[in-house]
Structure formats: C-alpha cells, structure tokens
Amino acid sequence: MPEQPDRFDEIRPYRDEEVAAVLSRLCLDADFLRTLVGVTHPQLGRWVPRAATWAARWRVRRLTAAIRTVRELQDAMEPLLRQVIESTTRGFSVSGVETLPQGESLLFVSNHRDIVMDPAFINFTLWHQGMKTVHAAIGDNLLSKSFAADLMRLNKSFIVKRSAKGPRETLRNSQLLSEYVRGVLSEGGNVWIAQREGRAKDGDDRTDPAVIKMLQLAYRKSGESLKDAVRAMQLVPVSLSYEFDPCDRHKARELDCIARHGRYKKTEHEDLEQIALGVKGDKGRVHLHFGAPLQGDYRDADEVALAIDAQIHRGYRCFPSHWLAWQRAETIRTGTAPTLPDDLEFAIDDAARSEFWARFEELTPGEWSQLLRMYAQPVHNQLSAQRSCEATSAATRLFEETE
Secondary structure, X not given: OOXXXXXXXXXXXXXXXXXXXXXXXXXXXXXXXXXXXXXXXHHHHHHOHHHHHHHHHHHHHHHHOOOOOHHHHHHHHHHHHHHHHHHHOOOEEEEOHHHOXXXXXXXXXEOOOOOOHHHHHHHXXXXXXXXXXXXXXXXXXXXXXXXXXXXXXXXXXXEEOOOOOOHHHHHHHHHXXXXXXXXXXXXXXXXXXXXXXXXXXXXXOOOOHHHHHHHHHHHHHOOOOHHHHHHHHOEEEEEEEEOOOOOHHHHXXXXXXXXXXXXXXXXXXXXXXXXXXXXXXXXXXXEEEEOOXXXXXXXXXXXXXXXXXXXXXXXXXXXXXXXXXXXXXXXXXXXXXXXXXXXXXXXXXHHHHHHHHHOOOOOOHHHHHHHHHHHHHHHHHHHHHHHHHHHHHHHHHHHHHHO
C-alpha cells in the first residue's frame, strides 16, 4: 500500500531517506553545475565551460558520495561555510549565545540582510555550540530554479508560499506554516524566520506584526492566548550586523527605481544572482547577537513586534560604515555635523573613511541617497532604542521613589 502523503510535503525540508536521491539529482542538474561554477570559478566557466562543468560534477559527487543524512550533509558543509566566513569577512563575532536556554526548542526571529548568510551565520554558531541547527523559513519567490529548492530543502529549509491567489488561500498557507513551525518546536527542533517578508533593503529593521499573527495561528486554534503562545515558542530576537553589504549597490538601485517609478521589476533569476553575490562578496566585520526569550504579557501582535525590535536594535553592532553614514545623513538633515561618540568600539581612521565612501562612486544622486540611508538607519534605530530604554528606566525609578 503506498505511503500516505504528509500534509507538509509541499513545504517541509527533505528527510534523511530522501537525501541520497536529491544529491544524485543535483549532480545531473546542468543549471546547478553552471551556477556552482559561476560562483566558485567564474573565469574558468567562461574560458572552458564544458570542462568546468564536468569538474564541478566530479567534485560534488566526491564530496557527497558517502552522505546519507541531513546531519552528515551539514557536517560536510561546515568546512565550506567556515571557508566562506574566513574569506569574505574580516572577523565574525558572537554575543549572547552563552545565555540561550540549553536543551530547549527556540524560535529565532532576526533582522534580514542576506538571503542565505543570515541563517548560515546562526547555524554555524549553533553547530559549534553543540546545539541543533535551525529549520529556516525561505520564500518560494527565491526558488525560480528547481535546484535552488533542492539545496534549501536539503539544508532544513521550509518553504513560505507567497504566491497565494486570494485571502482564503493566504489563510490556508499561513495556518499550514504556523502548524509546521509549532510541530518542529514541539518535537525539539529550532526554527529561524525573518522578522518580515524580504530583506530590509533600506536598513530599517522592523518586525511585521503579520509574522507574529501567522505564528500564533496554530496556538490560537487550540485556545492558547498570545502570552502563552509567545512563551511556548521561546521567541528569541537575533541581531545580524554586517559592516558591508555585498548587495548594497543593487539594493540602492532598486530602492531608487521604486522611489522614481513606483515599482521595480526583477530579472528572471535576479534572486539567485543576489544569493551568489551575498555568499561570495566582502562583508567586512560581522557580528551576531542573540537576545533573551520574550517573556512579557503582550496585548497584541504589535506589542510583540515592538519588543522584538527593541532587542534587535539594541543588539545591533554599529561599525564605522554605519557611523560615517549617520554623521553625513545628520549633516545633510540639520546643516551641522554631529560629533561621533567618544566610546565607539571601532576606530574610524582615514582608511576606513576612504573604503566606505568608495562604495558611493558612480552612483546617481538618488542611488547615493538610498545607500546612505541604508547604512545610517541602524544607528538611528539604536539611538532611539537607547533613549526609549533610558526613559523607561527613569520612569520606573520615579515611580519607585514616589511609593
């Protein structure tokens, strides 16, 4: 009797028993092999494409010949990810991981800068802490090629359907997604999801309350309150800080196009190109900060979203690129150059200034403004979060003194 289909089959990651067949399929996928060559050896791919493709197939087969489970695949990928981190960053640092609850399922909600590297940095850190890697949410709009879906689902990614036709289908998809996430957490797994749909191309990290409402659906169905759902999910805000965004100029052009024309039309496989650039491009220094699981008595999804934002903004590490952009943006806004804080963690010397402003060369005025805003916004958000925290602390002290 044939096995009954799982209702999560269309969105779930591949299981261990499916790994070998998917890897064999990838070894025969010409699109995948050409893309791999384009990322790893672009010049060789242009000069001798047939030989380069053959070599890529041979290497993939050799690397995956003995792999039969998802864990074995991730173990094999760790040296490759380590190499990417070492070759494309000037230092990767982590804070807060030591305070994470051990042996418990966690739902990580982070700001979103890069399609692949955001969950990759989180997984790399958890793997080295001896913790379970995450089931990562990825939009179906990123899977224009079948091999992209295979690669993501091999690496414990589950699919978020964004191409629903009408509100009923949207609700069904959201309910299914919520139940999948709850199922993973209840079975002892960890989950990662971005705080909103798509990358924050303008640098303004804000949680969409719709994400919280979606996550709550499965709990509300069983009669649990928002407070109980948030605590059951063990929702941990995560801040990802990149000194440089490899895709920054592309994002600036897109934002400028939208500002001028009201829309932007992507090329057919633009997302895959952005994935490749995000992986292999220079990121400068990168910092990952894990916050504390939310424990508040929240009235609605908006309050949960604000609580996530507060932790993400405070945990963000502002590099010289962010402070230089903030200083210039404030100078343009007020006519006076603000003084940078004396206690900056990183020195801002002439070399840092030259390297950063070189990113603005050959941009139109509109693109220039968008790029400046992209890098300045995290400082605005962090300063605002600090002021809010100070005001809350002052109000609390005043209340205690008057009792």
